[in-house]
Amino acid sequence: MTTRETYHHGDLRTALIAEGLRRLESAGTDLSLRALAxxxxxxxxxxxxxxxxxxxxxGALAAExxxxxxxxxxxxxxxxxxxxxxxxLGLAYLDFAQNQPALYRLMFxxxxxxxxxxxxxxxADRAFGALVGAxxxxxxxxWKTGHAVLTLALAYWAxxxxxxxxxxxxxxxxxxxxASWGDLLEVYLV
Amino acid sequence: MTTRETYHHGDLRTALIAEGLRRLESAGTDLSLRALAxxxxxxxxxxxxxxxxxxxxxGALAAExxxxxxxxxxxxxxxxxxxxxxxxLGLAYLDFAQNQPALYRLMFxxxxxxxxxxxxxxxADRAFGALVGAxxxxxxxxWKTGHAVLTLALAYWAxxxxxxxxxxxxxxxxxxxxASWGDLLEVYLV
DNA sequence: ACCTGAACACCGTTCAAGT
DNA sequence: ACCTGAACACCGTTCAAGT
Numbered sequence: 001m002t003t004r005e006t007y008h009h010g011d012l013r014t015a016l017i018a019e020g021l022r023r024l025e026s027a028g029t030d031l032s033l034r035a036l037a038x039x040x041x042x043x044x045x046x047x048x049x050x051x052x053x054x055x056x057x058x059g060a061l062a063a064e065x066x067x068x069x070x071x072x073x074x075x076x077x078x079x080x081x082x083x084x085x086x087x088x089l090g091l092a093y094l095d096f097a098q099n100q101p102a103l104y105r106l107m108f109x110x111x112x113x114x115x116x117x118x119x120x121x122x123x124a125d126r127a128f129g130a131l132v133g134a135x136x137x138x139x140x141x142x143w144k145t146g147h148a149v150l151t152l153a154l155a156y157w158a159x160x161x162x163x164x165x166x167x168x169x170x171x172x173x174x175x176x177x178x179a180s181w182g183d184l185l186e187v188y189l190v
Numbered sequence: 191m192t193t194r195e196t197y198h199h200g201d202l203r204t205a206l207i208a209e210g211l212r213r214l215e216s217a218g219t220d221l222s223l224r225a226l227a228x229x230x231x232x233x234x235x236x237x238x239x240x241x242x243x244x245x246x247x248x249g250a251l252a253a254e255x256x257x258x259x260x261x262x263x264x265x266x267x268x269x270x271x272x273x274x275x276x277x278x279l280g281l282a283y284l285d286f287a288q289n290q291p292a293l294y295r296l297m298f299x300x301x302x303x304x305x306x307x308x309x310x311x312x313x314a315d316r317a318f319g320a321l322v323g324a325x326x327x328x329x330x331x332x333w334k335t336g337h338a339v340l341t342l343a344l345a346y347w348a349x350x351x352x353x354x355x356x357x358x359x360x361x362x363x364x365x366x367x368x369a370s371w372g373d374l375l376e377v378y379l380v
Numbered sequence: 381a382c383c384t385g386a387a388c389a390c391c392g393t394t395c396a397a398g399t
Numbered sequence: 400a401c402c403t404g405a406a407c408a409c410c411g412t413t414c415a416a417g418t
Contacts, residue, residue, distance in 0.1 A: 012382085028300075034410060043384050045412075050382095054411065108359060110218075124361070147377055151370065154362060155349065155377040162352025163344075169298060171314070180341065187337055187345040188378070202401085224391060233403050235393075240401095244392065 013050040065103045066123035077130040082138040097164035203240040214292045252302030255293045256313035267320040272328040287354030
């Protein structure tokens with residue numbers, strides 16, 4: 001969000017990621033390494049000192065996205081009442097995906113998660129761990145005891161990921177607006 | 191699937207789509223117009239006689255994908271027993287996404303659905319209609335009568351789309367293999 | 381160690397021209 | 400009507416060279 005003039009020397013890596021995250025949402029087009037370098041005021045090949053190739057840079061953006069994502073999910077899951085925590089976590093998830101659709105798409109694309117596995121996986125596991133924890137607490141309080149916690153967690157993750165994609169890409173039928181998030185989650189939450 | 195030698199004259203549009211669908215799954219890299227034209231044996235700009243630009247071609251591929259997808263979904267939903275139909279439809283959905291991951295991703299990406307709205311939307315609506323029909327029959331037979339049919343359909347679609355994405359991109363935690371599809375759907379189907 | 385300049389092969393797209 | 404050839408601006412990437 002902040003713009004500075006003290007880049008270009010020793011902080012290029014940070015500058016690339018910051019500008020990359022900014023451009024990701026603003027420019028609808030694919031993120032170009034050359035355009036990114038140009039907007040920072042550096043030569044077209046300067047990024048190669050910090051990233052092996054374009055994919056690795058995209059992976060770093062995805063990793064930063066997963067980091068912020070995990071922060072949001074973990075906090076939302078700390079709601080004391082078990083079922084309220086599940087719903088709060090779900091709404092936080094959908095909010096994140098809606099507010100940063102390009103970043104979310106990158107995170108869960110082959111250019112994101114798969115290409116910087118180590119960094120992305122660690123943060124994704126942190127978010128998924130919060131989800132499993134919330135599900136476990138709900139299960140202990142008597143919610144859907146007929147299913148394994150891990151299966152319940154995967155099913156909930158699938159609902160959230162799927163709905164984030166469908167609503168983000170405006171694939172839902174007309175008449176179904178964001179207002180129905182609550183209703184939708186209720187189907188799963190019973 | 192079939193390879194012919196009678197292309198290049200009058201059938202270029204068909205040839206581009208056929209070869210495009212083939213390359214989509216084989217080449218992991220992004221589909222290039224020039225490479226596609228070259229593999230058909232035509233000049234780099236010949237496709238522009240049939241498609242306004244690359245996006246329109248991708249949209250046509252997505253539309254063909256949605257057509258095949260709808261066929262599969264509609265057939266799977268014709269299973270007589272209501273709950274069995276829902277499960278059959280879900281498994282057909284996940285099968286399609288797993289067997290043609292690149293096509294599925296394209297269909298539900300901004301380059302697919304959004305760019306050739308008319309053709310894609312018609313076929314997507316056909317598939318979604320089959321889903322709504324199957325849900326309606328289940329609802330009439332006493333399944334989850336507490337929720338609106340449309341809400342149930344959206345929730346099921348979200349589960350399927352989400353799981354297709356997570357398993358297609360191998361984002362699920364280790365130890366959760368394809369064998370758990372049935373278990374996962376059971377959570378929703380109760 | 382970090383960046384620049386020049387170069388390569390590739391890409392989407394356009395325009396004039398051929399048949 | 401359908402395709403080719405040549406050209407433009409752009410891209411990822413590499414390599415030699417500068418500081």
